[in-house]
Structures are given as C-alpha cells and as structure tokens.
Amino acid sequence: MGALRLQIDEIDRELIALLVERAAHIDRAAELKPAAGLPAHIDSRVEEVVNNVRAAANGAGLDADLAEDVWRRLIGWSIAREEMAMQHSGIKGADE
Template identity: 35%
Template sequence: MDVHCQSLAEVRANIDRIDRQLVALLAERGAFVAQAARFKRNSEEVKAPQRVEQVIAKVRELAQALGANPDVVEPVYRSMIAAFIQAELAEHAALAQQPG
C-alpha cells in the first residue's frame, strides 16, 4: 500500500471506501453460507470445527503474505465465522421445517 494520506479526513474517506467493499464481500459470503446449509445434514456439520480451523490457518497465511497482522486477522475471522455459523444454523433449522 503506497497511499499516504494528507489529512485525517482523507484517511477516514479511504476507510469508508474499504468498509463499503468489505460489507459487499460479507453479503456475498453470507449468500454462500446460506446455500451451504442445504448440503449439511445436521447442526454438527454446520458448526464444522475442523473446517473453522482450516479457514483460520489459511487466513493467517494469507495475512502474512499480504502484509496484514495475523493476530488481528484471526480474531476478526473467528468472530465473523461464529456469526455466520449462527446464521447458518438458523437457515438449516428453517430448511428442516420445510415439507419435502
């Protein structure tokens, strides 16, 4: 990253721009999470702790490679994954209630 802001307003404008991109990506990720619920038989498959750890290991490596702090990226991802698991559990339960 070679952007050197000249003011706090410029820093904040860039953060706001990035936040818009992040939220759009979270929406896209969430749509795939909702689809994943259709392929899982039970809540244990939704929780998938081994998959969580695979994702964490992958994003820590990505953080290192891309110049992000892995010790910041990991808790952000753990929190995001936990929230998505709760959403997927709700989606899975709703699907189980549907006839057929």
C-alpha cells in the first residue's frame, strides 16, 4: 500500500505541474485577448472546453460528469484570473 500511495502522490505532483503550465497559458491569453477585442469569459469557448473534456473522459474510461465538474471549477478560476490580470493592466472590457 505504501508504494501505491507514493505513486498516487507522484501523479498529484505531475497534475499540479500541469495546472501551473495551464495557468501560464491563461496568463498569456489575458495578454492577447484585449488586442483581439475578446473578454475574459466567452460562453462558446467554455462549452467547447467542457465538451472536449467530456469526450476525452469518455474515451479514457473516466466519469465524464466528474471531469466536467472539475473543469467547470478550473474554468471559473481561470476566467477570474484573466479578469483580474486584465483589470490590473487597465484593459477596458475586462468585465464583459
């Protein structure tokens, strides 16, 4: 059981590293969206991401409802991060 727990802990560290990488891309999106005239929150993109995640989860044998729940939380956090970055840089339309 100890070895299995160590493997799970390693996977958790890898997941954290991937989330950090994803957050860096969110930061870059917050820099690029204003020039493209885009707000932080784009409903169609949110649903596209959720649909992609559900399909990937189904294909991998993971509960798609669980994946959607996790990603909706992650997406909400990401949008809030983008909005904050856009507001701090004085970019108009960050609240749209």
